[in-house]
Amino acid sequence: MSDGVVLRANVHYPTDPETGKPAAGPFPVLLSITPYGKLAPPPAAQLGGGPSPHLIRRGYIEVMVDVRGTGASGGSFEMFGPDQTRDGVELVTWASTLPNANGRVGMFGISYLAINQLFTAAAVGPDSPLKAIFPVMAANDFYRDAAAMGGTPHLRTVSAYGSVYRLLNVINPTLEFVTPGRHPRPRAGGRAAVRQRGRDQRGYFGPLVAEARTGGDAAYDGPFWDTMRPDLVLPEIAANNVAVFLTGGWHDAFQRGAPLNYVGLQNAYTGRQVDAPMQSGQPLTDRVKLLMGPWYHVSDYDGLHLLDLKLRWFDYWLKDDAAAEISGPPFTFQAIGDRRWYLTREYPVPEATPTRLYLAHAGRLDADAPEEQTLAALPYRSRGPISGRSLEQWALGLNSFVTSTAGGRTRHDQDNRRVQRGALTYTTEAFDSPVLIAGPITLTVQATADTTETLWVAHLDDVAPEGVNRPLTMGALLGSHRDLDPDRTWYLPDGTVLRPHHISTRAAVRPVEPGELTRYDIEIFPTAALIAPGHRLRLTLTTYDFPHLVPTAPARQALTGGLYHVHQGGPTPSFLLLPLTDPDSLD
Numbered sequence: 001m002s003d004g005v006v007l008r009a010n011v012h013y014p015t016d017p018e019t020g021k022p023a024a025g026p027f028p029v030l031l032s033i034t035p036y037g038k039l040a041p042p043p044a045a046q047l048g049g050g051p052s053p054h055l056i057r058r059g060y061i062e063v064m065v066d067v068r069g070t071g072a073s074g075g076s077f078e079m080f081g082p083d084q085t086r087d088g089v090e091l092v093t094w095a096s097t098l099p100n101a102n103g104r105v106g107m108f109g110i111s112y113l114a115i116n117q118l119f120t121a122a123a124v125g126p127d128s129p130l131k132a133i134f135p136v137m138a139a140n141d142f143y144r145d146a147a148a149m150g151g152t153p154h155l156r157t158v159s160a161y162g163s164v165y166r167l168l169n170v171i172n173p174t175l176e177f178v179t180p181g182r183h184p185r186p187r188a189g190g191r192a193a194v195r196q197r198g199r200d201q202r203g204y205f206g207p208l209v210a211e212a213r214t215g216g217d218a219a220y221d222g223p224f225w226d227t228m229r230p231d232l233v234l235p236e237i238a239a240n241n242v243a244v245f246l247t248g249g250w251h252d253a254f255q256r257g258a259p260l261n262y263v264g265l266q267n268a269y270t271g272r273q274v275d276a277p278m279q280s281g282q283p284l285t286d287r288v289k290l291l292m293g294p295w296y297h298v299s300d301y302d303g304l305h306l307l308d309l310k311l312r313w314f315d316y317w318l319k320d321d322a323a324a325e326i327s328g329p330p331f332t333f334q335a336i337g338d339r340r341w342y343l344t345r346e347y348p349v350p351e352a353t354p355t356r357l358y359l360a361h362a363g364r365l366d367a368d369a370p371e372e373q374t375l376a377a378l379p380y381r382s383r384g385p386i387s388g389r390s391l392e393q394w395a396l397g398l399n400s401f402v403t404s405t406a407g408g409r410t411r412h413d414q415d416n417r418r419v420q421r422g423a424l425t426y427t428t429e430a431f432d433s434p435v436l437i438a439g440p441i442t443l444t445v446q447a448t449a450d451t452t453e454t455l456w457v458a459h460l461d462d463v464a465p466e467g468v469n470r471p472l473t474m475g476a477l478l479g480s481h482r483d484l485d486p487d488r489t490w491y492l493p494d495g496t497v498l499r500p501h502h503i504s505t506r507a508a509v510r511p512v513e514p515g516e517l518t519r520y521d522i523e524i525f526p527t528a529a530l531i532a533p534g535h536r537l538r539l540t541l542t543t544y545d546f547p548h549l550v551p552t553a554p555a556r557q558a559l560t561g562g563l564y565h566v567h568q569g570g571p572t573p574s575f576l577l578l579p580l581t582d583p584d585s586l587d
Helices: 081-096 113-123 142-146 155-177 190-213 234-239 255-270 306-319 389-393 398-405 555-561
Strands: 010-013 027-034 061-066 103-112 128-136 243-249 288-293 333-336 341-342 351-360 364-366 374-379 425-426 435-449 455-463 469-478 497-499 518-531 536-542 564-568 576-583
Touching: 027 081, 027 113, 027 306, 061 081, 081 103, 081 113, 103 113, 103 306, 113 128, 113 234, 128 306, 142 155, 155 190, 234 255, 243 255, 243 306, 243 389, 255 288, 306 576, 351 536, 351 564, 364 425, 364 536, 389 469, 435 497, 435 536, 455 518, 497 518
Parallel strands: 027 061, 027 103, 103 128, 128 243, 243 288, 288 333
Antiparallel strands: 010 061, 333 341, 351 364, 351 576, 374 564, 425 536, 435 518, 435 564, 435 576, 455 469, 455 536, 469 518
């Protein structure tokens, strides 16, 4: 690299199947920059390790590079940041000049590799060899997507991620020393350097978690998290004319981020405000597409041949193959509980009408607001039964992936009734026809509390006639983070909050006033789900998501002993805003 740090790469070339010698080119280059180890074993390989023979055999040079400070590469690690972005730009230029390369470069990969693609695509400039990328499960705003939910840190998630990260960075370089059938090629420093790499990772993640736990700057949105926010660089990707095929999952750790990346890029390409919701009928570019399905972060995509989709995308943009064009509406999704694929143009989905369902007495979720106001008491609890879906989501779906690849099926994330103990629940009447939920969801709670802090956690479930509660999605909000950013919040014409964006900087948070009626607009992460006839929707409102949401030490002290009273009906009703439509209204 330009600063003298050495990054290690594996370069895989197409070969002639008859002779085994390098095939005649030139070929485009597909570049992946991974922190998980370019020799990662399964299932870690699902996060971006090892070559893709399916693509290489079809005429692509593939380059796998260890991120600086990881695997066999030198330098010091930090999550993203200017050094890694500069590395990405230099690697794109280097890859385009490899022997037998045709000068065009694409990037692909999942998770960290996907986010890295967005930062690199924004920094390469308008005349770069980088022409197209295929980011799978990428964040839009790491703080709001994964590190915290509504201002409450996901401390155990971050800590577990750091532990897995350290393990992979110790294992993978060691594998490179002892690859069967090859002569080991010791890296600079040998195994001592590998052990040091693990200590370096611990030195990065340990202080980060400790700082968030004690209420330090890492617990709030700010400069540290700005280096992990692709939403800030989406206009530059459009300015550089890089084609982007986004893939996300309704159960993914970044389920919130994928649709927002699509909105931001489509808006940026057509000169609209990046943070604004798309408008029905607005101009669209064929350079930005989004595919969403009911998938966790690590997934087999229910048998979808994602590699073939990547192949078509790169054949079109890197080989000028007109027959590979992916035509039709640019947003394709599959809903939870439905095998059909839906096609639409904009997000929010214009066919889905934002519909109010009011929290009512006796646990009802009604289309009409009750005239008489009633109160429902909710005592603060710091922990309780584990939500299976939440556990699986923040474990990146690894259990589901391992189980499904072995021919089994996970069950612990199929029924959410356990989290209803000690919670408030609100349920609709049974639907008499199929209904599709598709898009952003907001829960507006009007409530009083006797403490200076509150914590609201909302689960949305599909209730089958036999009583099974299939979890769909969830959201949370720490009361002191309730203030909205009016420039980034999405509103309906009547002022109703369609998708809240809270200001979570340290300077913006403010205590709850005990006894004062307070409004909380809770962002429930977006989803798409088919509700079958005879099924009902259930909202579960509680104060914990154990063991994932861990308030900071000061917040825990302020939360202890709290009692909340939720307003149901009357002049200040609490309500759920859902995007609902007839599934047949979409293509």
